[in-house]
Amino acid sequence: MMDKNSGESGYRAKIILLKYEGYTVPEIKRAINHHDINIRKCIHRFNEKGIEGIISKIYIHKPVRITDDIEKKIIEIATKNPRKEYGLPFSTWSLRGLVGYVSKELNLIDSISQTEIRNIFLRYGIRYRQSKVTLGDSLDPGYHLKKENRRFKIQ
Numbered sequence: 001m002m003d004k005n006s007g008e009s010g011y012r013a014k015i016i017l018l019k020y021e022g023y024t025v026p027e028i029k030r031a032i033n034h035h036d037i038n039i040r041k042c043i044h045r046f047n048e049k050g051i052e053g054i055i056s057k058i059y060i061h062k063p064v065r066i067t068d069d070i071e072k073k074i075i076e077i078a079t080k081n082p083r084k085e086y087g088l089p090f091s092t093w094s095l096r097g098l099v100g101y102v103s104k105e106l107n108l109i110d111s112i113s114q115t116e117i118r119n120i121f122l123r124y125g126i127r128y129r130q131s132k133v134t135l136g137d138s139l140d141p142g143y144h145l146k147k148e149n150r151r152f153k154i155q
Helices: 006-020 025-032 036-053 068-078 082-086 095-105 114-123 143-151
Strands: none
Touching: 006 025, 006 036, 025 036, 068 095, 068 114, 082 095, 095 114
């Protein structure tokens, strides 16, 4: 692995030096103007890994190839009622639910994002609408009656 950014490694080394000189985390925060959580992470990483904990690494992510067959299977699943067809506890797919079902339940693909699924929908001409959430409704059966009474309250 290579050093991603010597500036990042430099500020981490400065944190470790200040800590070694006896400065507290709040004092280090004032000195270098970084968030105390990041300062603590840096110190813990150094304590666990030594000098390797300071150096930033470049991780090469190999993208997962989504084949046409996988896309068609995702479309097939997404266009069916999850409760009736798959015995799931909901009747419409959310992107998050579809991601979980496709990757974890079916093991169809190792990983896929909600954005990738949305893009597949666009390619196949499927319109996806986020589910609507109505705030303020209650599970209380008398909620609407109480709401009406409040609206017409005589003062």
